[in-house]
Amino acid sequence: MVLLVTMTLAAIWTVMGRSLLKATIGLAVTSAVLSIIIFRLGSPLAAVFELSVCTGLITVVFVSTISLTKPLTHKDITEMSRKRHKRFIYLPVILALTAFLIIRSGAPKGLIMSMGESVHNVAEVLWDMRQLDMFGQVILIIAGALGVVVLFAEGKNGAK
């Protein structure tokens, strides 16, 4: 419960944080706490992926993107944060209202879940049961790499 609350607070900090860099750090904290939750729920492989990829790699990608774009002046930041404050001020209210509605509705009763046959080996699931997913992942990674190459090539031509 403490971890879930911490993760939600980190997510709110991510959304409401003034600078993009702080938002990125907030996202990394959210990911790190989520990976602890995933580990505690008995999914260590997914936790390792979440921690290394989402907390590490994605943060690096975000920071690189932020550093490749022009930083704002102090005046711009003050002006933007004033406007942002106006737009984001309703978020805590909306979240509190949602939490109130959830608490009021209470836990669903008589929930029946189909337990079925359970497989405990992730490799077995990935390579035997979800082969199409693996194929899709490979295509996605190639598409991602090619997409980045095309985007940066266009940028070079534009600069010329």
Added chain:
Amino acid sequence: MAPSNPSELLYIFGSFTILLLVAGFYCLVVTRSFLRAVIAIELLIKAVTLFFIAVGYITGKPALTQALVITVIVVEVVVVVIAGGIAISVFRKNDSLDITLLNKMKG
């Protein structure tokens, strides 16, 4: 995790998933920064990941949900990398990451 009743566990994890989804959707709707929109999408994916893992724990099928979560993480990374590339090219064209300026683009 203290409660052992599946309904109660699903209720707790479902509640926090909804809160994360609300925060993500709100950020996505309200923000004007391209990168912040990507961060909002990331939060939405985190909410889905949390729910997947919770359901795997409750139903006793953690291997299946782990496989799905790994797929989700791969998709997430590709989305972020491509979005980062698009953000940089948008910035080179418009000198800003304001998504309202994207309306002026051709296509």
